[in-house]
Amino acid sequence: MPELPEVETVRRALEPRLRGLTISACEIRKPGFNHKALPGALRAAQGETIAAVRRRGKYLILDLSNGKNLVLHLGMSGRLSFGQNGPHTRFVLRAGSVSVAFHDPRRFGRVGCALPLLGPEPLSPEFTPEHLFRALKKSRAGVKTLLMDQRVVAGLGNIYATEALYLAKIRPGRPGRRVSRAECAALHDAIVRVLSLAVESGGSTLEDESFLDPAGNPGGFQKFVNVYGRKAGRACGHALKATPKPLAGRTSLYCPQCQK
DNA sequence: ACGAGTACCTGGCAGC
DNA sequence: TGCTGCCAGGTACTCG
Numbered sequence: 001m002p003e004l005p006e007v008e009t010v011r012r013a014l015e016p017r018l019r020g021l022t023i024s025a026c027e028i029r030k031p032g033f034n035h036k037a038l039p040g041a042l043r044a045a046q047g048e049t050i051a052a053v054r055r056r057g058k059y060l061i062l063d064l065s066n067g068k069n070l071v072l073h074l075g076m077s078g079r080l081s082f083g084q085n086g087p088h089t090r091f092v093l094r095a096g097s098v099s100v101a102f103h104d105p106r107r108f109g110r111v112g113c114a115l116p117l118l119g120p121e122p123l124s125p126e127f128t129p130e131h132l133f134r135a136l137k138k139s140r141a142g143v144k145t146l147l148m149d150q151r152v153v154a155g156l157g158n159i160y161a162t163e164a165l166y167l168a169k170i171r172p173g174r175p176g177r178r179v180s181r182a183e184c185a186a187l188h189d190a191i192v193r194v195l196s197l198a199v200e201s202g203g204s205t206l207e208d209e210s211f212l213d214p215a216g217n218p219g220g221f222q223k224f225v226n227v228y229g230r231k232a233g234r235a236c237g238h239a240l241k242a243t244p245k246p247l248a249g250r251t252s253l254y255c256p257q258c259q260k
Numbered sequence: 261a262c263g264a265g266t267a268c269c270t271g272g273c274a275g276c
Numbered sequence: 277t278g279c280t281g282c283c284a285g286g287t288a289c290t291c292g
Contacts, residue, residue: 006285105270
């Protein structure tokens with residue numbers, strides 16, 4: 001579920017509540033969760049003060065006073081909430097009087113993991129049309145597969161890759177190397193616009209209401225979604241189609257009339 | 261070496 | 277109503 005805008009929304013909610021507080025509890029609540037954690041990562045966070053709450057791609061990073069950090073990933077179904085334990089609470093962090101619970105029914109989320117190699121932040125100056133062009137040019141894979149490759153650019157998932165390709169009028173299955181420089185400029189611009197608007201909107205809360213910020217508020221970007229989960233394009237009104245084969249294992253919708 | 265496919269999980273929902 | 281199968285915002289592995 002959570003892509004860059006949702007994770008950034010979570011970060012903005014956490015930062016003012018957690019910064020400067022000392023961690024008093026940092027515990028896995030359900031056995032079998034999080035077997036990929038770095039050994040000792042949770043224990044090392046105990047008693048440390050939270051210096052900052054950062055985000056890199058879809059990862060949340062708590063910077064700690066001992067110079068280490070605690071990395072979280074929400075996976076597909078992960079959600080953080082203040083207070084409140086539930087049946088799917090996998091992990092709890094307490095600092096000062098604040099308690100944050102990590103709920104994750106599908107258990108794809110992680111806590112205390114290593115940060116992998118990631119491409120540039122799409123809303124930073126390091127992400128340029130030229131970077132995108134060079135990354136796409138190297139590969140025969142579909143352009144959408146490449147946009148969702150976190151080493152190309154960090155933070156895009158199925159929703160926002162789909163939306164950006166629609167705005168840039170490029171079919172998701174087109175090989176990356178066949179996207180021209182001019183189209184890359186349009187795609188770069190579309191990615192920046194979609195993500196900026198989605199961050200401002202507080203992320204996407206689709207009909208199943210799977211995304212809520214830590215205070216329980218839904219996002220607003222679903223009002224602007226053109227393609228994802230729709231039958232017709234919101235802007236163009238044309239019937240949407242799915243690619244014959246999924247790309248990177250995901251359903252890929254596009255407008256056959258507008259996207260080439 | 262690259263890229264496609266699959267495994268990891270559970271819940272919700274459409275269809276029979 | 278109740279079963280079955282299918283699908284889901286992600287990542288990381290394996291295999292050809």
